[in-house]
Structures are given as C-alpha cells and as structure tokens.
Amino acid sequence: MKALVIESYQSNLIRAMQGIRLAETTMPEVGENEILVKVEMAPVNPSDIAFLRGGYQIKKSLPAVPGFEGTGLIERVGKNLQQNLAGKRVSFFAQGDSGSWAEYAVIGLSDFIEVNEKIPPEQAACLFVNPFTAYALVNHIIENGHTALIQSAAMGQIGQFIRFFAKLNNLKVINLVRKETHIDLLRNEGAQYVLNINHPNFADDLKHVACETRTTAALDAVGGELTGKILNSMPDGSEVILYGGLSGLSVGQIDPLEVIFKNKVLRGFNLGDWLNNLSTKEFSEISSEIQQLFVQQNLATRIQQVFSLENFYTGLRSYISDMSNGKILFSMSQKY
Numbered sequence: 001m002k003a004l005v006i007e008s009y010q011s012n013l014i015r016a017m018q019g020i021r022l023a024e025t026t027m028p029e030v031g032e033n034e035i036l037v038k039v040e041m042a043p044v045n046p047s048d049i050a051f052l053r054g055g056y057q058i059k060k061s062l063p064a065v066p067g068f069e070g071t072g073l074i075e076r077v078g079k080n081l082q083q084n085l086a087g088k089r090v091s092f093f094a095q096g097d098s099g100s101w102a103e104y105a106v107i108g109l110s111d112f113i114e115v116n117e118k119i120p121p122e123q124a125a126c127l128f129v130n131p132f133t134a135y136a137l138v139n140h141i142i143e144n145g146h147t148a149l150i151q152s153a154a155m156g157q158i159g160q161f162i163r164f165f166a167k168l169n170n171l172k173v174i175n176l177v178r179k180e181t182h183i184d185l186l187r188n189e190g191a192q193y194v195l196n197i198n199h200p201n202f203a204d205d206l207k208h209v210a211c212e213t214r215t216t217a218a219l220d221a222v223g224g225e226l227t228g229k230i231l232n233s234m235p236d237g238s239e240v241i242l243y244g245g246l247s248g249l250s251v252g253q254i255d256p257l258e259v260i261f262k263n264k265v266l267r268g269f270n271l272g273d274w275l276n277n278l279s280t281k282e283f284s285e286i287s288s289e290i291q292q293l294f295v296q297q298n299l300a301t302r303i304q305q306v307f308s309l310e311n312f313y314t315g316l317r318s319y320i321s322d323m324s325n326g327k328i329l330f331s332m333s334q335k336y
C-alpha cells in the first residue's frame with residue numbers, strides 16, 4: 001500500500017517534515033479484535049505534528065506511518081468481531097502502530113465509530129478526536145458547577161466546538177487568542193469576551209474579566225507561561241484543565257501562593273482516558289448526539305484544503321502556517 005512514512009523523530013519541525021517520504025509499504029496485519037480500514041481521508045492535527053517531532057505521548061516503532069485520525073470503509077474484520085461490520089464507513093482513532101496517513105489502517109475494537117451516512121467524508125475524517133474532546137471538557141465544566149470558562153487557542157477547531165457546547169449550556173466564555181485579527185473575527189461571530197495573550201495588559205485584563213464574570217474554570221491547550229498567567233488571574237478555588245501543549249514549553253509562572261492559599265488546582269485531560277471510563281451505552285449515546293449535530297450542520301470542522309498523499313509537504317506547510325484557518329486533509333483517492 002501507499003503510505004507516508006518516517007524513519008526517525010526530528011525535534012526540528014522543518015527537518016521533521018522533510019523526513020517524511022511517500023513509500024510503498026506492506027499492508028498491516030489484522031488482529032482478532034481489529035478491523036482493516038481502507039482509508040479515504042485523514043486530517044493533520046497538532047498531535048500529529050508533536051508526534052513527528054518525538055514530543056507526543058504515543059511513540060510508534062520506526063519506521064512508522066503517522067496520523068492518528070481518519071475515515072474510511074471497513075475492508076476486513078477480525079475474527080472475534082461482528083462480520084457484518086464489513087463495508088461500513090467509520091471514523092477512527094489510530095492509537096496503535098498503524099497510522100492514518102496511508103491507504104489502509106488497522107484499528108482496535110474501541111477506537112472506531114460507525115458514521116452516519118449523511119456526514120460527508122471530510123467531516124467524518126475529523127469526527128472522533130476534537131468533537132468528543134470539546135464535549136468532554138464542557139461536560140466537566142458543567143459537572144463541576146462552573147458557570148463560565150476561559151479557553152486558550154480559541155480560534156482552533158476545539159475552540160469553536162467549546163464555544164458551541166458552552167452556548168448550548170448557557171456558559172460564558174472568555175476566549176484567548178494570540179493575533180489581533182482573531183479578536184475581530186471572534187467578536188463578529190458574537191463572542192463577548194476575547195483577549196490577546198500578547199497584549200501588555202493581558203494578565204490584568206484577564207483578572208478583571210475573570211473576576212467580573214466569576215469564571216472559576218479554564219481550558220488551556222497552550223501550556224508554558226500562559227498556564228501560570230491564567231491560573232494566577234483567576235478567582236479563589238479555580239481550576240485550570242490543561243489538555244494541550246501547543247507552546248511546546250513546560251508550564252511556568254504559577255505563583256505558589258495562589259495554589260497554597262487560594263485553593264487553585266491544575267489538572268490534565270486526555271481523551272483516551274475519558275473514553276475508557278465510559279460504558280458502551282454512554283459512549284453510543286454521546287456518539288449519536290454528536291453525530292446528529294454534524295448531520296444538522298450545527299457542528300462542522302473548518303477545512304482549509306484537501307491534498308493527495310503526493311502533495312503532503314505543501315499540505316503540512318499550509319496547515320502549520322495558518323492553523324486557525326482550519327484542518328488540511330490527506331485524501332487517498334486519485335481525485336486530488
């Protein structure tokens with residue numbers, strides 16, 4: 001099969017991208033509890049970029065096929081699974097050695113969902129990771145009695161999904177971006193609170209708004225010093241949930257007095273662990289709820305462009321130079 005392959009992890013982003021090659025590789029073997037998917041489309045997410053750079057939690061044996069998410073039709077079914085799954089369209093989360101930037105991927109039993117036929121492949125390709133993550137994060141906010149939240153990387157895809165679920169549940173959102181142009185874009189979409197993390201008064205402004213809106217929860221995808229600035233600016237008893245490390249830096253600037261005397265907490269979130277704690281029934285109900293939102297087009301991932309595997313380098317460049325503009329997808333069809 002055709003696949004994008006890396007021989008090594010490269011911390012330098014440009015070297016990491018240059019290290020990818022399009023190759024003919026052997027088809028992955030299907031285990032008893034796995035399915036073989038003929039991949040149609042696969043997105044590029046921040047976790048893929050971190051993976052290429054050797055900075056992600058999941059490491060695969062090298063040479064490896066990158067790509068953690070995608071959609072396609074089930075080509076073959078492992079012998080312990082229901083054989084009538086063959087031919088169904090699925091959205092999947094490739095957590096094993098197999099990757100989605102390939103014509104075929106092998107996926108574990110609990111790492112795929114059957115996709116509603118009304119959802120187009122471009123949307124199905126990005127259905128598993130971000131929508132479920134935003135759903136889970138907003139659920140955490142509601143279950144813990146918060147009425148407002150701060151979110152960083154607010155122009156990203158999870159950012160827009162978080163705004164959607166927050167609005168549905170009457171939660172106020174303080175959006176943090178790093179470009180002045182994104183402030184206007186979000187305000188034009190109706191966002192009430194938008195702050196630029198690079199503004200010299202950012203910390204004071206955030207403290208003021210967080211106090212005024214009594215915001216006791218933050219969802220941070222950036223890490224580095226921003227996490228500390230957010231935590232220090234929030235009211236007593238607040239919690240910051242770190243779910244991404246976009247800055248590539250260790251969390252810093254947390255004032256110990258804020259943690260010791262103001263009862264503030266920093267915790268993490270990982271989709272895989274959250275999914276593992278759901279019963280089959282809960283997962284299926286949430287999956288139907290999310291898919292209905294896509295069918296009714298209340299939710300949609302913003303897509304910049306679709307690229308063939310041959311044009312992977314142009315695609316990756318396009319994504320990393322403007323992540324807020326939407327995902328790029330790799331298509332395995334000859335159409336692109």
Ligand SMILES: NC(=O)c1ccc[n+]([C@@H]2O[C@H](COP(=O)([O-])OP(=O)(O)OC[C@H]3O[C@@H](n4cnc5c(N)ncnc54)[C@H](OP(=O)(O)O)[C@@H]3O)[C@@H](O)[C@H]2O)c1
Nearest residue numbers: 046153155156157158221243244246247269270271323324
């Ligand atoms: N924990 C989990 O289970 C889980 C699951 C899914 C995703 N995630 C994480 O969620 C985060 C967001 O993913 P996504 O798919 O929504 O991303 P995305 O759509 O690709 O957008 C990324 C956003 O982050 C901003 N950004 C990038 N680097 C930044 C930095 N150093 N400082 C501030 N802002 C920065 C970009 O803004 P610019 O336009 O300014 O570059 C863009 O708006 C990622 O870290 C991802 O790994 C975590």
